[in-house]
Amino acid sequence: MPGIRHDLADQWLPARMGIEITEWDPKRVVATMPVAGNLQPYGLLHGGANATLAETAGSIAAALNAGEDRVALGLELSCTHHRAARSGVVTAVATPLHVGRTTSTFEIVITDDEDRRTCSARLTCVVRDRAPGA
Template sequence: MNHPVTDPNLVLTEQLTEKLGIAITEWEPKRLVGTMPVAGNRQPYGLLHGGASAAFAETLGSIAAVMNAGEGRIAVGLELSCTHHRAAREGLVTGVCTPLHVGRTTATFEIVITDESDKRVCTARLTCVIRDAPPGAKG
């Protein structure tokens, strides 16, 4: 059986990420990249919803945290902050997640979301707590 941390297809199946249309395009512990369509993730004014950007950022950061946590460890979100710089109205946005700190018990990541013109839409920071996986848990 494939481990969900090493198989991006398992991580994204039947989850919020699937509903948002998130796809992982680069899968490394030091750089995780994904895309998300604006269509289907807009707020009433036709702009990319800030909550969709936040869910996108947390998805990328959480996956990266688990990848960096090590065998038999899990990561859960502790704090997420997002600064929304500009609107995205169409196309795909791309998120690039890089570690700022990876320790034994916490990990913090910066997630930069840009539009198709490479203009910054959102900057997010996610801190996760890293713990030993409980018996029977995936992680």
């Protein structure tokens, strides 16, 4: 994606959390994340890890839909945590609910290894022109 700061790749939060993008298309972005290493003190997947996974998948989908010389920036994220994940890998699937000229909204469904929904999220991004020279 144009405009990505590759010089900061070692500081990207998704990489530190083990998030991998397995599918990317404007209509569907799929990302996975290991539960191990992303726990809260009770041994469950941290809600903030779910939020990071959801925002990563949704932001990539927004960027893919933004168009050439445009950027998508997170505006609002909402997560509902339905069930705990204790091990394995969780998978996020981001699909567009609305793709407009200035905003885009995506539904992100996170499931566990048994395909049970663990989290439902909604991300709205604002879409702006890329600053000249950025």
